[in-house]
Amino acid sequence: MSAAAFLLLFPLMPSARAQDSSPLGISLHPARAADRAAAITSIQAQLKAFQRDNYQKAVQYQSSGLKRNFPSVADFRRMMQTQYPAFINFKSASFGAAQTPDNGRHLLIPVSLSEGNGVTVRAFYIMVREGKAYKVDGVEGGTAPPPDADPGDSLEA
Numbered sequence: 001m002s003a004a005a006f007l008l009l010f011p012l013m014p015s016a017r018a019q020d021s022s023p024l025g026i027s028l029h030p031a032r033a034a035d036r037a038a039a040i041t042s043i044q045a046q047l048k049a050f051q052r053d054n055y056q057k058a059v060q061y062q063s064s065g066l067k068r069n070f071p072s073v074a075d076f077r078r079m080m081q082t083q084y085p086a087f088i089n090f091k092s093a094s095f096g097a098a099q100t101p102d103n104g105r106h107l108l109i110p111v112s113l114s115e116g117n118g119v120t121v122r123a124f125y126i127m128v129r130e131g132k133a134y135k136v137d138g139v140e141g142g143t144a145p146p147p148d149a150d151p152g153d154s155l156e157a
Helices: 003-009 033-051 055-061 073-083
Strands: 092-095 106-114 120-130 133-141
Touching: 033 055, 033 092, 033 106, 033 120, 033 133, 055 073
Parallel strands: none
Antiparallel strands: 092 106, 106 120, 120 133
């Protein structure tokens, strides 16, 4: 299942909990602790590769489906730097409970990345088991929240 299909089929709202059904009647269940740990190990390795500017290593943690979206490592690097800078500049990462729709083949793992400047972004990693390893099949979210509005900049009709 591609990341796009996963996103269409399963709700990515923070309110989604184990045993909750999506509007399509598909249930998410708690993932096994060993599956969660293995997937988080892959995520952490990719995040460390981003910090070291080692995108050749970072792409090793992508699923085969995700790799098809990027013609080159340079294209992937450019996308990460422009669209997901928090994944490169984070100071700390924390992971929530992993959920699965299919007994662990796919996992949905919430992550919070703090940049150390007061900015925290939240995202969901979509992981897929390929062989014996979990690979990143996509990320939903992860962009910085908009800055607080300045009341002096408001527009009144």
